[in-house]
Amino acid sequence: MPVSPDSTTLRGDCANCFGLCCVALPFAKSADFAVNKSSGEPCRNLREDFRCGIHEKLRPSGFSGCTVYDCFGAGQQVSQVTFHGVSWREAPGTARQMYEVFPVMRQLHELLRYLTEALERDAARSVHGELRRALTRVEELTAGTPDALEKLNVAAVRAEVNPLLLKTSALVRATAGGKPKSRRGADLLGARLRGAKLRGADLRGALLIAADLSGADLSLADMIGADLRDTDLSGADLTGALFLTQPQLNAARGDAATRIPAGLERPGHWAG
Known part of the structure; x- marks a missing residue:
């Protein structure tokens, strides 16, 4: 079966x-x-x-x-x-x-x-x-x-x-309101996106290695295939993020203030 x-x-x-x-x-x-x-x-x-x-x-x-x-x-x-x-x-x-x-x-x-x-x-x-x-x-x-x-x-x-x-x-993502940004497949390696307003954004396949997304609003963003290795998610809001997986979170850095979707676990190596 x-x-x-x-x-x-x-x-x-x-x-x-x-x-x-x-x-x-x-x-x-x-x-x-x-x-x-x-x-x-x-x-x-x-x-x-x-x-x-x-x-x-x-x-x-x-x-x-x-x-x-x-x-x-x-x-x-x-x-x-x-x-x-x-x-x-x-x-x-x-x-x-x-x-x-x-x-x-x-x-x-x-x-x-x-x-x-x-x-x-x-x-x-x-x-x-x-x-x-x-x-x-x-x-x-x-x-x-x-x-x-x-x-x-x-x-x-x-x-x-x-x-x-x-x-x-x-x-x-249409429920996020406004006109959601598209960063699909974007090369954002090391990008400084602290506090970025990315609610409902399309981040499918985006290269976010070592990017600074601390304090960013990523709620309802499509994260499928996004490379989050060493990405700083400290204080970021990932509430309702689409297709975000545990391996992606494990590859990133975060802290006690990072808001993650229900069903996923806060990685043990994160600060705080």
Whole structure:
């Protein structure tokens, strides 16, 4: 049966995953990762029980990149449903395909996350029917066989869903009043936007690395795909921000005065 889109299935559950993000995904030695690792190579910190040996001290250990990643529940779906609870250690012959399927499932679960949020927006009620049909379609895909998922054109699926997310965005942001600003895909790296009035703004895909958005009004802004690495959100208002995810918040800097949307958690490394 398809996965139900709730807070449990759309969040990573490491206890029911075979450490797939720690094996399937590559990373390069950088400010985010202390070492190089190839795709298919288990991270040196991965324990026999598939848990991280330094989970409580990832940032001071040089693995801050791990703290800003979320599979949106794809890990446990692939581990427990797609491959029926049999790990790559127990059945090495499945490893290659499991590693190929995992990023596909991750993209599908990300779409489920966005579609689920869109259905919770009253302002988008006029497209709820279309959104439900799209969600059902994506759910059905997540229940596919390993072969079907490996062959899936996930880019085409995203192209089908994106117009609905854009419609949702326009309907929700229209309730912000005035003429919402568009900064879609803008290069705002290091930009000084302290106290900026960006209520209802379109910030989809905006590059906001190390930008100063302290005290900014980002309520009802569309944040899908916005790069918030090291962005200063101290005192910013993100109430009702659209499609903002936990990994984006984890990548940013904030404080006790930062207002975040319901359902998201204040990152432990934030000040105050």
